[in-house]
Amino acid sequence: MMIVIAVVLGFVNEYRAEKTVHDLQKRVSIRAVVIRDSKPSEIESRLLVPGDLVSFYVGDIVPADMRIVESSDLHVNEATLTGESFPVEKTSESLDLQHPTPQQLTNYMFMGSVVANGSGRGIVVSTGKNSQFGSISRSLLRSHPETPFQKGVRSYGNMLLTLTLALVMGIFAINAALGHNLVNSLLFSLAVAVGLVPELMPAIVTISLSQGARKLAKLKVIVKRLVSIEDFGNMDVLCTDKTGTLTEGKISLKDYYSPGGDKDPRIIPYSLLCNTAVIGQKITGNPMDVAIWEYAIKNGAQESVTSYGKTCDIPFDYQRRMMSVVVRKDNDFILITKGAPESVLSRCDYSETLGKKEPIRDGLESIRTEFSDLSIQGYRVLAIAYRSIDLKKAYTVEDEANLTFLGLLIFTDPRKQDAHQAIMKLKEMGVDVKILTGDNELVARKICEEVDVPVRKIVSGSELTQMSSTEIKKAAEETTIFARITPEQKLDIIKALKENQHVVGFMGDGVNDAPALYEADVGISVDTAVDVSKDAADIVLLEKDLPVLVDGIKEGRKIFGNTIKYVLMGTSSNFGNMFSAAAASIFLPFLPMLPIQILFMNLLYDMSNMTIPTDNVDEEYTTTPRKWDIGFVRKYTIFFGPFSSVYDFLTFGIMLFVFGCWAGTPGSHLEALFQSAWFVESFWTEVLIMFVIRTRRIPFFTSRPGKWLAGFIIGFVAFGTILPFTPFGGFLGMTPLPAEFWVLVALMTATYLFLVDAGKVFFYKICKF
C-alpha cells in the first residue's frame, strides 16, 4: 500500500515538473525572421543558433537572448522576466558595466520578452536552455521541496514509531518473562501497537485540506497542491513583487501641470491630439497614450478635441524621442509636440501658463529639476509643447522648433487602494511582507511608503551578487525591499529565509518568478499569470489581491489547528491508555482488555475523530502563524499522557478492590467485568477529552465545538455506554456493569476533564505554540 502511494506521488511530482517545462516550451514556440546569407527568412525559433542575425518588430516575442545591433524606437516589455511594469527602452549602444543585472543590459534582449514598440536587429547570443528563460526551466526540473508541514508529519511519524516499537517490544518481553500465554501476549502487544498508530491521520489531513480547498475556492483562491494549505496558514514571511500586488500593474496618468504648478486647460486636449492610441471598443496602443485617453474619458475631457482637425503626423523616432501632429482649429494651424522632456525642452523658446507666455530660459533649470525629481521617484514624464504654424504641403522635423512649453504629464503605476489595509492585517497576523522587485529601489520605496509598508532596509541585486551565503541569510532577515533582482536572486532569498526557519510564501506572476514559486513553501500565483508561473505555484488567486490572502491564511490556520487537535489527542489520551494497558498487563492475573476490545475501541475512537476537520477553531488561534513543533508534541505527550494513565489505574483499583475483581481468573465473569469497566472508562475519557484538548481556552466549555464534532462525540459515548448491555458487547467479551460503577465513572471522568483543564493553565504558560 505504502509502495503504491509512494509510486503514485512520485509520478504526480514528475508529471507536474514535465508539464511546467512543456508550458514553458509552448510559450516560446515561436517563429523568427532570420537573416542568413543576406536573405531574410522566417524559421522556427528552435532552429536559431548563436551568431544568427534576427529582425524583430513591434508585437514580436523575442526568440532568443540577443545583443542588439540596430534599434529604432525600440521598447521591450520584460515584465514577465524582470517584473518591471514599464516597457524598457533598448538601444545598440555598448555598455561598460561590472556584474550587470539583466535590467541594466539595455543593449540586450531576452528570450520570451515582448517588443512593445519600434523595431531592430540583434545577434543571437544564446538559445533554448542556455538562455535566461531556459535557466528558469532547468530549475523547475526537480522534485518539489518538502514543506514544513510534510517535515512535521514525518518527524511525528518517526516519534510515534519509536515509542510504539519500544512499548510493544517491552510489553511482549515482560509478559513472556512473567510466564503469561505467549500467543495472547503477542496479540495483546500487537493490539496496543494498532491502538497507538494514528491511522486516521492521512484521512483527517486529506479531509481537512479538501474542505479547506473548497472554502478557499469560494474566496476565489484555487489550491493546486493541497498540502500547501497548512503552510499557507503557517507562513510567517510573504515575499511578493510590487507590480499588480501593491500597485495596479497598469500605467495611468497621475497628474499634469504647467510651469508654476497651474493646470493649463490645453494640456489634455493637445495630448489627446498628439497621440497614437487606437480608439475602438477598447483603447489599445502605446501604454502612456492609452493612459491619457483613459484619464480624459474618466474626467469627461475627450470631447475637448472635437473642434480640432488633424492634418499631419510627424511620427516618433528614437533620435528625436518625440512625436508631433499638426492640427487645425478654425483657420489656425497648430503644431503639437509630445515626448521626452529633455528633447522637447531643447526645442522650446517659451513657456506658457494660463495664457501668460514668457521666455523659457529663466525657468528652464527649475523645469529640469522638477523632471529629474519625478524620474527619481519612479514616475514616467512626458512634456507637451506647441507652436502656431502656417499651412504647408508637408511638415518635417525641422518644424519642431521655436516651441512653447505647455506642461508635463506624469505617469505612474498607481498603488492599490486596499493594499495598505491588507498589509496591516497581514502584519497583525504575524506575516512579514518583503518586496522582491525588478524595479529600482526608489520606485519600490515610494510605493512602500504610499501603502505604508515600514521599510527597514533596501538591498539591490548588484549588492546581493557581492554577498556570501551567510550575508544573504542576514540580509534576507533584515531587508524589506530587494530591488533590481534577478530570478536566481529571488530563489536565493527564498532559500535563505527557509534556512532561517521561516515558512515562506512567494507571490509572483512572471516567468522570472517560476523558480521562486517552486522553491517557496507556498507558491502563490494569479489567474492572469503566465502558464509557467501558474504551474509552478501551489495556490492560484483568481484576483491578484492581498485581502484575499488574509482570508486564505486564516483558513490555512484553521485547518492546521484541526490537524494538530488530532495529533494531540493521539499523543495524550490515547497514548496514556495504551501505556496503562501495557503496565497493567504486567501485574494483573489476566489481560486488562482483550485484543478485540482494544481494536474495537480504537475503531470507535477513530470514527468519533472523523469530524475533527469540521470543528470550530478559536479566533485567537488564527492570529499568529504556527509551526509544526515536534518538541511541543513530545512535551504534550509526557505531560498529558500520564493524566490519562492515572485515571486508568484508578479504574483498575476500583474494579479490583471495590468491585472485587482481584479474585478474577482468565475466562471468569470478574475478568469480563474488569475489562468492560475499563473499556467504558478509557473510551469515555479518551473521547470526551477532545472537548478539553480542542481549545486553549480556560475553562474548556467557553469554546464552542463544531456541531458535528459535538454530535459525534456524544453519540459515540452513548454507544460505548450501552455496548456492554448488548449482545454485540457479549460477543466482544463484555458484561453489564453495576449502577454504582456508572456513578463513579461519571464522577471520575468529570474530575479528569477538569484536572486536564487545570493542567492546561500550567502547560500553556510554559510551553508556547
Next chain:
Amino acid sequence: MLTIDLFVWWAISISWSIVFLTVASFYLYASSRAKRKEDTREETKRKMNDEHSVRTRAYKTQLKATARSIAKNFIFVWILLGLLVFYIFSVQLGTGTLSEAVFAVGNIVVEALLVFYLVRNRDKMPAEEQTERSG
C-alpha cells in the same frame, strides 16, 4: 480482605504515574525558565554593569518570588498529589464498606475546587498572550 501484593502493585503504579507527571511538570518548568534566560541573555549582559547591592537585593526578592510562584504555578500538581492520597485511601477501604460513597464525595469536592480554580484563571491566558504579542 485484600490481596496485599496486588494492592501494593496497584498503589505503586498509580503513584508512579503521578510522580512522573510531577517530575515532568518541574522539568518542563525548569527548561522553559532556562530557555527564557537564554533568550534574555543579551539583556542580562547589559545589566551586568549594575551595582552589586542592587543585584543581591534583586536576587533575594527573586528567590521569594520563585517560592511563591512555585506554590502558585503547580497548584494542579498539589491537587493531584492530594487526590493520590485520597484515591489510595478510598480504594483501600475495599469491598462492602463506604468506599464508593467516600470516593464519590471526594470527587465532587475536588471538581468544585477545580471549577473554582478554572473560573479564576478564565481570562488569564488570552490576556497574557495579548501582552506577549504586543511586547
